[in-house]
Amino acid sequence: MYREQQITLGLFYCQNVPESREENRQALEEEFGKSLRLFPIPCSGRLEPVHLLKALERFADAAFIITCPVGACRYFEGNHRAKKRVERTRKILSDIGMEPERVGIAIGSKEAPKTLAQQAREIFREISLLGPSPVFGQE
Amino acid sequence: MITAEQKPIDEIREMIGPFKRILVLGCASCVAECAAGGEKETAMLGSALRMAAKMEKKEVVIEEKTLDRQCVNEFIVLLDDTIDQYDAVLSLGCGAGVQAVADMFPETPVIPALNTEFLGETKAQGLWMENCLGCGDCMLYYFGGVCPLARCSKQLFNGPCGGSVDGRCEINPEMDCAWQLIIDRLSRFNALDRLEDIYPPKDWSRKQGSGPRKIVREDQQR
Numbered sequence: 001m002y003r004e005q006q007i008t009l010g011l012f013y014c015q016n017v018p019e020s021r022e023e024n025r026q027a028l029e030e031e032f033g034k035s036l037r038l039f040p041i042p043c044s045g046r047l048e049p050v051h052l053l054k055a056l057e058r059f060a061d062a063a064f065i066i067t068c069p070v071g072a073c074r075y076f077e078g079n080h081r082a083k084k085r086v087e088r089t090r091k092i093l094s095d096i097g098m099e100p101e102r103v104g105i106a107i108g109s110k111e112a113p114k115t116l117a118q119q120a121r122e123i124f125r126e127i128s129l130l131g132p133s134p135v136f137g138q139e
Numbered sequence: 140m141i142t143a144e145q146k147p148i149d150e151i152r153e154m155i156g157p158f159k160r161i162l163v164l165g166c167a168s169c170v171a172e173c174a175a176g177g178e179k180e181t182a183m184l185g186s187a188l189r190m191a192a193k194m195e196k197k198e199v200v201i202e203e204k205t206l207d208r209q210c211v212n213e214f215i216v217l218l219d220d221t222i223d224q225y226d227a228v229l230s231l232g233c234g235a236g237v238q239a240v241a242d243m244f245p246e247t248p249v250i251p252a253l254n255t256e257f258l259g260e261t262k263a264q265g266l267w268m269e270n271c272l273g274c275g276d277c278m279l280y281y282f283g284g285v286c287p288l289a290r291c292s293k294q295l296f297n298g299p300c301g302g303s304v305d306g307r308c309e310i311n312p313e314m315d316c317a318w319q320l321i322i323d324r325l326s327r328f329n330a331l332d333r334l335e336d337i338y339p340p341k342d343w344s345r346k347q348g349s350g351p352r353k354i355v356r357e358d359q360q361r
Contacts, residue, residue: 048179049183050182050183050186051183053183053187053190054182054186054187056186056190057186057189057190084293092148092183092187093149095147095149095187096148096187096188096190096191096194097191097194098190125314134193134194134321135190135194136193
C-alpha cells in the first residue's frame with residue numbers, strides 16, 4: 001500500500017530500538033520496498049543534520065530518526081543531541097523554503113515501547129500527508 | 140582560534156544568484172573547530188543550496204571541497220587543476236581565507252559564506268568566547284592571564300570599577316567580572332603587587348594604527 005503512494009522515507013534508527021535487528025530491517029524493507037530506506041546507527045547521537053539533508057537531496061521525501069526514550073540512551077545523551085540536530089535541520093529547510101516537517105524525530109517511550117516496525121508505520125502515516133518532495137516534484 | 144558564523148541562507152543565495160557553477164569551499168582549521176565552515180558544514184550548505192536550486196528549477200552545478208587551510212597558499216594551490224570548472228567560489232573560510240583564495244585566483248569571484256567574528260576560546264561544546272583582541276602588545280602577564288581589554292565590559296586597565304556583584308559584571312551579569320578573575324588569579328600567585336602600577340592607556344598604534352599589520356620573519360623566508 002505504501003509503495004503506491006510513491007513516498008520515500010529515509011529512516012535512521014538507533015540499533016537499541018526494540019526489534020531493530022538485521023532480520024527486522026530486512027523484513028521491513030521487503031514490506032515497504034523502495035519506499036523505505038533504513039539506516040541503522042549505533043546511537044541516535046551519531047546523526048548529523050548532513051545525514052538528513054543528503055537523504056532529502058538524493059532520494060527521500062522525508063527523513064526521520066527513531067531514538068531511545070528520554071533518559072534511556074545507552075550513551076546518556078544521544079537522543080537529546082539527535083533532537084537538537086533535527087531542530088537545526090528543520091531550520092535549514094525553512095530557510096530554503098521546504099516544509100520543515102519533512103524531517104522529524106520519533107522518541108521512544110519507556111512505558112509503552114514500540115518496535116522499529118510499529119514506529120516506521122506511524123511515521124509513514126504522518127508523512128503521507130505531505131506528499132512528494134518539491135525537490136523531486138520539479139524534475 | 141578565529142571564530143565565525145554562517146551568514147543567513149537568503150543572503151548567501153542572493154550573492155551566488157548570478158552564477159551557474161559554484162564551488163562551495165570549506166576550511167578544516169579554525170572554522171571547522173567552531174562548527175561554521177568545516178567539511179561537515181560545507182556538505183550541509185552545499186546540499187541545502189542544491190535543494191533550493193532544484194525547487195526553483197534553476198540549472199546550477201554546486202560542488203564541495205574542503206581545504207586543510209584556506210589562508211595558506213600551499214593548500215590553496217590544490218585548487219589549481221579544478222578552479223576553471225567554476226564561475227564562482229563560495230568560501231566557508233574566515234575573512235583571511237576568502238581573501239587568500241581571491242588573491243590566488245583573481246579571475247574567479249570569491250563570495251563569503253561566513254561572518255568572521257573574533258579570536259576565541261572553545262569554552263564548552265557549542266560555546267566560544269572572545270578572549271583576545273589581538274592588540275599586538277600582550278599584557279596578560281600583568282593581569283594574571285586574564286585580558287581586561289577583551290573580557291572587561293569597560294576595558295579597564297586600572298580596575299576594578301567597583302560595580303561587580305558576586306563576581307559578575309554589572310554591565311552583563313551573565314559574564315564573570317574580568318577584574319574579579321584577575322585579582323583571584325594574581326592572589327593565587329602572590330602577585331597582587333603587579334596591580335600597584337598604573338597602566339597607561341593602550342597604544343593602539345600596535346593594532347591597526349598604521350593600516351594592515353604584517354609579520355616578517357626572514358628566517359622563515361626563502
